[in-house]
Amino acid sequence: MLLRAAPHGALSGAVALPGDKSISHRSLMLAAMAVGESRIEGLLEGEDVLATARALRAMGVEVERGAPGCWRVWGVGVGGLAEPSDVLDLGNAGTGARLLMGLLAGHAFTSFMTGDASLRSRPMRRVIEPLARMGASFVSRSGGRLPLAVTGRTDLLPIVHESKVASAQVKSAVLLAGLHAPGSTTVIEPLPSRDHSERMLTAMGATIVSEPTETGGRRVTITGQPELRPQSFVVPGDPSSAGFPAVAAALAAGSEVRLERVGLNPLRTGLYATLVEMGARIGIENEAVAGGEPVGDLVVRGGPLRGVEVPAERAPTMIDEYPILAVAAAFAEGATIMRGLSELRVKESDRLAVMADGLAACGVAVEVEGDDLVVHGAARVRGGALIDARLDHRIAMSFLVLGGRAEAPVTVKGAEAIETSFPGFAELMNGLGAEITEVKESLA
Ligand code: S3P
Numbered sequence: 429m430l431l432r433a434a435p436h437g438a439l440s441g442a443v444a445l446p447g448d449k450s451i452s453h454r455s456l457m458l459a460a461m462a463v464g465e466s467r468i469e470g471l472l473e474g475e476d477v478l479a480t481a482r483a484l485r486a487m488g489v490e491v492e493r494g495a496p497g498c499w500r501v502w503g504v505g506v507g508g509l510a511e512p513s514d515v516l517d518l519g520n521a522g523t524g525a526r527l528l529m530g531l532l533a534g535h536a537f538t539s540f541m542t543g544d545a546s547l548r549s550r551p552m553r554r555v556i557e558p559l560a561r562m563g564a565s566f567v568s569r570s571g572g573r574l575p576l577a578v579t580g581r582t583d584l585l586p587i588v589h590e591s592k593v594a595s596a597q598v599k600s601a602v603l604l605a606g607l608h609a610p611g612s613t614t615v616i617e618p619l620p621s622r623d624h625s626e627r628m629l630t631a632m633g634a635t636i637v638s639e640p641t642e643t644g645g646r647r648v649t650i651t652g653q654p655e656l657r658p659q660s661f662v663v664p665g666d667p668s669s670a671g672f673p674a675v676a677a678a679l680a681a682g683s684e685v686r687l688e689r690v691g692l693n694p695l696r697t698g699l700y701a702t703l704v705e706m707g708a709r710i711g712i713e714n715e716a717v718a719g720g721e722p723v724g725d726l727v728v729r730g731g732p733l734r735g736v737e738v739p740a741e742r743a744p745t746m747i748d749e750y751p752i753l754a755v756a757a758a759f760a761e762g763a764t765i766m767r768g769l770s771e772l773r774v775k776e777s778d779r780l781a782v783m784a785d786g787l788a789a790c791g792v793a794v795e796v797e798g799d800d801l802v803v804h805g806a807a808r809v810r811g812g813a814l815i816d817a818r819l820d821h822r823i824a825m826s827f828l829v830l831g832g833r834a835e836a837p838v839t840v841k842g843a844e845a846i847e848t849s850f851p852g853f854a855e856l857m858n859g860l861g862a863e864i865t866e867v868k869e870s871l872a
Contacts (some may be wrong), residue, residue, distance in 0.1 A: 431824070433831025434863040435811075436680030438730060441860045443673065445665030447472035448691050449495065449849050450596070451624050452723070453480050453523045455501075455661040457531060458628050460489040461607065462503035462656040470663035475848040476521035483528060486512040488540075503658055506607050507582060511537035515597045518543045520776060520819060520848045523597055526555045527573065531600030533749035534608025535580040542575040546776045546819035552576060555601045558589040562605050562613075584609040586652060589616070593771060596621035599648060599751070601859055603629070603636075609652040621744045622695045627720045632656040644741070662719035664691035668748045669850045670784060671699050672825045674728045674858060675756045678708040679833045683730035685860055689714075692722045698725070698738075698746025699753055704720040706733040733760035735805055740768025747771060750801070751826040754783045758792040759803035759833055761871045770799040776845075777820035786827055789813040790834060812836030816824035821845045825853060832862050839867065 449676040457480065459466035471477065473617035481499075488510035490502040504510075509531065516539055518525040523842070525543055529552070532539050542548065547623045553572030560566060568576035586609040591598050597614045603625055606613025624659040626636050626648060634650040670687045677685035681684040692712065704710055707728040716723055733756060738746075746753070751770055757764030772779040780796055786792045789804065791810030795802040811834020824840045833839030846853045 429844045430867045432837050432867045433828040434837040436832045436863045438676045438680050439685050439860040442686035444688045445670045448666040451663045452477040458552050459501035460484045461506050462658040463505045464658040466501045467539030468661040471499050477521040480524040480764040483516045485681045497806045509535050512539050515540040520544050524600045526597040529555050533559040533580045533605040536582045538549045538579040540577050548574045551590050554598050557633035558602050561587050574582050586611040586613040588614040591617050594619040594621045597749040600625040603650045606650040606652050610650050614649040616647045616678050618653045619744050620646045631720050638702050664718050664721050664723045665689045667691050667696045670863050671749045676829045678730040679759050680730040684859045687726040689723045690726050692724050695745050697744045699749035705736045735760045735764040737760035751822045753805050754803050755758045755826050757803035764803045766801045777818040786815045809834050811838045814839045817842035817845045819845050821848045
């Protein structure tokens, strides 16, 4: 599907964002591990999360959709999944695949997992290695990629895993496996990554201790074999999805947009801190706590931005936001230097290369220096390019935001990828004043 974004004026209005993707995956999986009925409100009904729901159903968990966003899950208890009779297809979902591998490690049956071309290209060894040390066995394509088979066991060994990358997916996979192991399983991460799993598991009655390390990271320990209490989960709006209308509004003078009930977990808000450093006018109103997470309305006003340097240590708090930050940087005065982006190479696409190429195609001066991305901003950006989303929702949405401020429309090919995380993206943006339309393939 081709979507085209034409230049628009000031944006205005108030919108609610779709549910947080990370918390939605976790709500389904953790509810499945509880004993009894959990309710989920505000679940993201995007392709990625639906793939997780399907996988859980295939393993005997009753998962039922009620009103939009309202789901019920009848948990089978820790270790209670049943052997699936078919391959589990997680589609585009890295979180779905990796967290599920943690759960499957604790079940004494063999399951087979695959995904789309993007997911099949992503590294799984970072999860396979610790889970294998705990006692699960894996057979995978060379390089540790999907498709793979996992055979778990009920008597997993508790381990201490020192992760080389600050990855919430790796941390969560090991913690979920740790649910099935007797005693304490520990993950040490070099920098703190999003802590939704820890918050949710604690609320469900698990014992989790999270403490800072001397080198600025975190050591997280879970005590295995708890009985998890079912919950009423409330999923906040996704701060990563909010980044797209937020940047679109920040870039258009005269804009005023309210993004309601966005999750504001401090391990997710690096984009907003960076935009404020760039001079963006972003206020937070109606702060509250929902489902154990801080939430609030983001009120974004348009105005000039200037380039900044984003330190590598901030990356885990905005890891999914670099594509849209790079778009903001393209319109800022001066250079924006984003440091330490090696993890961007292993996302849904190689986001470092894809952003650099796409920005260059739109007439933006950009350099990749090692793992750093440097974007030289300009008041006017040519646009006028055809960008292939490469099965990456955030690439698609980022270039549609760029097209809204460029001199000539930007067309995105493969825009259906947006469905994985942000159903209704074009309608929401157009409701605020954007000009995103579908174009026929032959007219591209
Ligand atoms: C996620 C963690 C991050 C992020 C992804 C969602 C999660 O991945 O990029 O979109 O839900 O735990 P990594 O753990 O690979 O950094």
